[in-house]
Amino acid sequence: NAGVTQTPKFRILKIGQSMTLQCTQDMNHNYMYWYRQDPGMGLKLIYYSVGAGITDKGEVPNGYNVSRSTTEDFPLRLELAAPSQTSVYFCASIPGGADTQYFGPGTRLTVL
Amino acid sequence: AQSVTQLGSHVSVSEGALVLLRCNYSSSVPPYLFWYVQYPNQGLQLLLKYTSAATLVKGINGFEAEFKKSETSFHLTKPSAHMSDAAEYFCAVSDKRGAGKSTFGDGTTLTVKP
Numbered sequence: 056n057a058g059v060t061q062t063p064k065f066r067i068l069k070i071g072q073s074m075t076l077q078c079t080q081d082m083n084h085n086y087m088y089w090y091r092q093d094p095g096m097g098l099k100l101i102y103y104s105v106g107a108g109i110t111d112k113g114e115v116p117n118g119y120n121v122s123r124s125t126t127e128d129f130p131l132r133l134e135l136a137a138p139s140q141t142s143v144y145f146c147a148s149i150p151g152g153a154d155t156q157y158f159g160p161g162t163r164l165t166v167l
Numbered sequence: 168a169q170s171v172t173q174l175g176s177h178v179s180v181s182e183g184a185l186v187l188l189r190c191n192y193s194s195s196v197p198p199y200l201f202w203y204v205q206y207p208n209q210g211l212q213l214l215l216k217y218t219s220a221a222t223l224v225k226g227i228n229g230f231e232a233e234f235k236k237s238e239t240s241f242h243l244t245k246p247s248a249h250m251s252d253a254a255e256y257f258c259a260v261s262d263k264r265g266a267g268k269s270t271f272g273d274g275t276t277l278t279v280k281p
Contacts, residue, residue, distance in 0.1 A: 145210055
């Protein structure tokens with residue numbers, strides 16, 4: 056198993072540009088999460104999904120969108136990038152009935 | 168509502184000394200508590216978890232934590248620090264298993280001096 060994979064590893068965006076952060080897991084986990092980590096801070100939940108076709112907002116959803124068309128994939132979309140979205144983004148997944156989150160390696164995004 | 172407070176954003180210990188990282192939580196329901204470790208430029212890795220079973224929880228790499236309901240604490244300890252323990256540590260609380268939403272503390276950076 057590759058676990059949770061995220062692409063790209065790094066990206067620089069200009070203000071107003073859009074992009075999609077990809078997250079894929081090959082463990083057949085039901086639950087998937089997107090977090091952002093700002094310098095010196097803990098993780099903040101952006102969106103989460105309890106299964107294909109079901110998504111819900113977390114603590115800081117503004118400026119982001121998600122979809123979950125398959126169990127494996129949970130992309131995060133930034134429509135109009137802003138400097139405040141400069142952060143490291145982590146995707147995580149949990150198997151059904153369990154409680155341990157498996158994290159991807161992260162995507163470091165800079166918006167200039 | 169739930170929250171986590173990690174006391175001390177930076178902790179420095181000598182190699183071989185006791186490691187103590189503090190975590191206090193707030194939760195309106197019985198909590199599930201977690202400690203994660205993050206090495207530079209990597210994702211988070213679970214160290215240990217409390218899920219309403221034994222109050223003293225043992226994790227990987229010699230770490231353990233004790234759940235104290237009366238003190239709303241879940242402090243992380245290791246009897247003897249190793250250089251490889253230098254990393255950032257996060258405490259997290261969740262309101263339920265599986266699909267619960269976790270709230271993370273701001274993290275504690277552990278430095279180990281030779």
